[in-house]
Amino acid sequence: xxxxxxxxxxxxxxxxxxxxxxxxxxxxxxxxxxxxxxxxxxxxxxxxxxxxxxxxxxxxxxxxxxxxxxxxxxxxxxxxxxxxxxxxxxxxxxxxxxxxxxxxxxxxxxxxxxxxxxxxxxxxxxxxxxxxxxxxxxxxxxxxxxxxxxxxxxxxxxxxxxxxxxxxxxxxxxxxxxxxxxxxxxxxxxxxxxxxxxxxxx
Numbered sequence: 632x633x634x635x636x637x638x639x640x641x642x643x644x645x646x647x648x649x650x651x652x653x654x655x656x657x658x659x660x661x662x663x664x665x666x667x668x669x670x671x672x673x674x675x676x677x678x679x680x681x682x683x684x685x686x687x688x689x690x691x692x693x694x695x696x697x698x699x700x701x702x703x704x705x706x707x708x709x710x711x712x713x714x715x716x717x718x719x720x721x722x723x724x725x726x727x728x729x730x731x732x733x734x735x736x737x738x739x740x741x742x743x744x745x746x747x748x749x750x751x752x753x754x755x756x757x758x759x760x761x762x763x764x765x766x767x768x769x770x771x772x773x774x775x776x777x778x779x780x781x782x783x784x785x786x787x788x789x790x791x792x793x794x795x796x797x798x799x800x801x802x803x804x805x806x807x808x809x810x811x812x813x814x815x816x817x818x819x820x821x822x823x824x825x826x827x828x829x830x831x832x833x
Contacts, residue, residue, distance in 0.1 A: 642708050644706055645704065647703050647704065663688060668688060674723070702723070703719070736779075746797060749762075809824075
C-alpha cells in the first residue's frame with residue numbers, strides 16, 4: 632500500500648520492488664540517473680564502480696531488487712515516477728564505512744539516506760523535502776530510531792542540480808534533521824531522531 636501521509640494528494644510513495652523496476656528504469660533513463668551510476672556509488676569500491684558504470688551497475692541494482700531487498704523508495708505524481716531516494720540501514724552502503732569524512736559518529740544503529748534523483752521538471756519545487764520526510768517515515772516503520780544523511784553545503788550558491796544528489800543541508804533542516812558532526816567544511820552528518828520532540832512522523 633502506498634504511504635501518502637508525507638505527501639500532498641497528488642504524490643504517492645512506494646518501496647522499490649521487482650514489480651516497480653520498469654518505473655525506475657523510466658525515471659533514471661539511459662544514463663542511469665547520473666553517468667551510469669544506477670545508485671551503486673555507495674555500494675561498491677571505487678575501482679569496481681568505474682568498471683561497472685552503465686549496464687553492469689544497472690544489472691547489479693536489479694539483482695538487489697530481485698533478491699527482495701528494498702534499496703529505496705519511488706515517488707509518483709499522478710501515477711508517473713518522478714523521484715527516487717535511496718534509504719536503507721547504513722550497513723547497506725560499505726563506502727560510508729571507508730570514508731574518513733562520513734565514517735560512523737558512534738555505534739548506534741542508523742538508517743542512511745544517501746541519494747536523491749528528481750526528474751528535471753520537478754526540481755526546485757520542494758520534492759526533496761517531502762521525500763526526506765517520507766524516507767524517515769519509511770525507516771521508522773522498519774524500526775529505525777535514527778535516520779542519518781550526508782548532504783552538501785556548497786560554498787557558492789547556484790550549485791547545479793546534478794551535484795546535489797546527496798541533498799542540500801537546507802532541505803535536511805526543513806525536514807527536521809539536525810547536524811551532529813562536521814569533519815569537512817561542506818559535508819556535515821545530519822540526523823533525524825525518531826520519537827524526539829517535534830517528530831512529525833509520530
